[in-house]
Amino acid sequence: MRGLLFAFLGGAFITLQGVANSRISQGIGTWQAATLTQLTGFVTALLIVMVMRQGKWRQFKEVKPLYLTGGALAAVIIFGNVTAIHLTGVTLTSSVLLVAQLLMTFLIDINGWFGVAKQKMRLPQFIGIMMMVASVIILRY
Structure with a gap:
């Protein structure tokens, strides 16, 4: 049940993020909005990691390089989502x-x-x- 709740919240937040990014991009540009979103997301995640102290940074080297592209994919996702919201x-x-x-x-x-x-x-x-x-x-x- 918790998994479904987290999936629901994730879906709702993706939509809210898309709308917010769309509004931001109207003022500063789409790639700038993606940059700002990525930066605030990084800072938020870093603060949570520091507070929770559950990090397993030693296993970082075991992560396949392909999977480290997630952040780069997120920038493209934000750009595509914002552009699509503007158009459709x-x-x-x-x-x-x-x-x-x-x-x-x-x-x-x-x-x-x-x-x-x-x-x-x-x-x-x-x-x-x-x-x-x-x-x-x-x-x-």
Whole structure:
């Protein structure tokens, strides 16, 4: 249950962050908004790590270099999200973002990428994905 709560909060905060970044970017530019967001996110995470003192910094060297690109991906995510909100609005952007996330996680699961255990997808999963794609089409038109 806690996992679902955290997923819900994460989704809600992604939307709030996208709207806030969109507003910031109108004043200073999209890449500047991404920079500011990344900086404030870094400072916040650093403060939390310092307060919680649960860091395992010794294992840092064991992290595969590919996985260290997460921050760089976040900058591209912010840019794409902000630009999409400007062009299509918050609702359609969030809907397409969810479908893209679902499709990517589907590919990761069925192929076992990034060390994830392979999952078999059945008809209900395909129907669910198609329903989400249909919902985006309905929202658009």
